Amino acid sequence: TYDDGPWEGLTPRVLGVLRERGARASFFLIGSKVEAEPELATRVAAEGHEVGSHSSRHPHPWRTEPVRLGLDVARGHRQLLAAGLQPTGYRPQYGKVVGTTWLWSLLRGQPLRWWTHDSGDSQGERDPPEARTRATTAALLDLAEEQGWQVGGFEVLEG
Numbered sequence: 001t002y003d004d005g006p007w008e009g010l011t012p013r014v015l016g017v018l019r020e021r022g023a024r025a026s027f028f029l030i031g032s033k034v035e036a037e038p039e040l041a042t043r044v045a046a047e048g049h050e051v052g053s054h055s056s057r058h059p060h061p062w063r064t065e066p067v068r069l070g071l072d073v074a075r076g077h078r079q080l081l082a083a084g085l086q087p088t089g090y091r092p093q094y095g096k097v098v099g100t101t102w103l104w105s106l107l108r109g110q111p112l113r114w115w116t117h118d119s120g121d122s123q124g125e126r127d128p129p130e131a132r133t134r135a136t137t138a139a140l141l142d143l144a145e146e147q148g149w150q151v152g153g154f155e156v157l158e159g
Helices: 011-021 031-036 038-046 066-082 099-108 130-147
Strands: 002-005 026-029 050-053
Touching: 002 011, 011 038, 011 130, 026 031, 026 038, 031 038, 031 066, 038 050, 050 066, 066 099
Parallel strands: 002 026, 026 050
Antiparallel strands: none
């Protein structure tokens, strides 16, 4: 899975490697970035990847008052819908769930989606060189193949 996009610095590179390898992934998109990069956001879905919501501006759930947090999560979902995207789940920012985000997820029928290992993609250097992007994504796909893991969006887990 990939979070915090879409953004021109990384998303096209990841999409390229996934296309070359015939792999699918889940992308949890930030609504304000979808508005800024609508073509890139729709490209993610058009290339067969799962799209999920990741709020509008990525506020920290433990540091944001409940009403503001709920409004931001709802706005992010609407921003994806306005771009013609159909989110299949919601990934809480920083993996932190509070009553507001849990209730929103429940009422909107957007299952909460987590990760098993944090790659640190939301920390540190935001625009890794293309060689590193390609190597990291390819290495993950190689590992999955070696281990016999099925690669795809969350439909793999639920299918």
